[in-house]
Amino acid sequence: MQFGAITGYVDLAQILLYAFWLFFAGLIYYLVREGHREGYPMESDSLGNAQIKGWPIPEPKTFRLADGSSVTVPDLNRPEPGISAVSTGASPGSPIEPTGDPMLAGVGAGAYSMRADKPDLDLHGHPRIVPLRAAQDYAVSQHDSDPRGLPVKGADGKTAGTVRELWVDRMEMMFRFLEVETTSGRTILLPVPFARIRRHEIEVNSIHSHQFDKVPTTRDRDQVTLLEEEKITAYFGAGTLYADPSRSEPLL
Numbered sequence: 001m002q003f004g005a006i007t008g009y010v011d012l013a014q015i016l017l018y019a020f021w022l023f024f025a026g027l028i029y030y031l032v033r034e035g036h037r038e039g040y041p042m043e044s045d046s047l048g049n050a051q052i053k054g055w056p057i058p059e060p061k062t063f064r065l066a067d068g069s070s071v072t073v074p075d076l077n078r079p080e081p082g083i084s085a086v087s088t089g090a091s092p093g094s095p096i097e098p099t100g101d102p103m104l105a106g107v108g109a110g111a112y113s114m115r116a117d118k119p120d121l122d123l124h125g126h127p128r129i130v131p132l133r134a135a136q137d138y139a140v141s142q143h144d145s146d147p148r149g150l151p152v153k154g155a156d157g158k159t160a161g162t163v164r165e166l167w168v169d170r171m172e173m174m175f176r177f178l179e180v181e182t183t184s185g186r187t188i189l190l191p192v193p194f195a196r197i198r199r200h201e202i203e204v205n206s207i208h209s210h211q212f213d214k215v216p217t218t219r220d221r222d223q224v225t226l227l228e229e230e231k232i233t234a235y236f237g238a239g240t241l242y243a244d245p246s247r248s249e250p251l252l
Contacts, residue, residue, distance in 0.1 A: 010143065021218055033058045035071040067121050075127065079114055081106045101241035103207075103214065103235060110238025114224035120169050127223050129176050131165045134222045138168045152180050152202040154209035155243060159183065159211060163190075163202060167224070177224070177232075180212070188215040189224065194236045207239035
């Protein structure tokens with residue numbers, strides 16, 4: 001027999017090859033199982049009427065967060081956002097169309113996830129995003145225009161309200177929201193990426209002026225939760241497609 005041969009048919013190289021195959025198969029199984037911690041349970045194309053459990057589903061694992069709370073995944077009882085839509089076809093995977101107010105249907109450009117209904121915290125356990133009235137150590141740079149007091153105009157060119165305050169992210173050192181008082185007297189948050197700050201006005205192209213009155217609001221005057229951030233951003237995102245019927249029509 002040659003060097004390394006155990007029998008006339010098996011040698012050390014063959015045993016190592018088989019061991020590598022077993023190791024690689026185990027690695028694939030482990031990675032797929034761990035990847036299912038956040039990916040399952042999933043909903044089928046039947047708009048949530050059936051659940052796909054998937055395989056393999058790992059044993060629940062609990063993660064302890066810095067603020068003292070904990071998160072267990074996978075959470076098979078985790079709620080999903082309610083959607084208002086109908087399928088346009090009988091086959092799985094058919095496009096869905098929003099029903100009712102498409103801006104609040106929770107589908108398409110207005111979809112969001114069920115994040116925790118509590119404020120995001122900084123390293124010291126304080127709310128991360130707060131208005132300047134609650135963060136006296138922050139201010140608008142003297143090199144930038146202060147948008148407070150400027151009118152806010154929607155995509156229709158009409159005035160929707162006035163900027164009253166700025167909300168700052170104390171971890172990223174940037175402004176996240178403009179606090180707007182609408183013409184009807186409501187106070188809403190406008191995400192900065194959806195606002196074009198001019199010298200004399202604020203332009204918002206995603207929604208029309210009359211649609212500002214339906215922007216989701218916050219429970220607390222000086223705090224915004226992760227879930228509230230999702231819903232507010234989703235509303236303005238939905239406007240890019242549903243604010244005007246012509247936006248969802250074919251280009252050709």
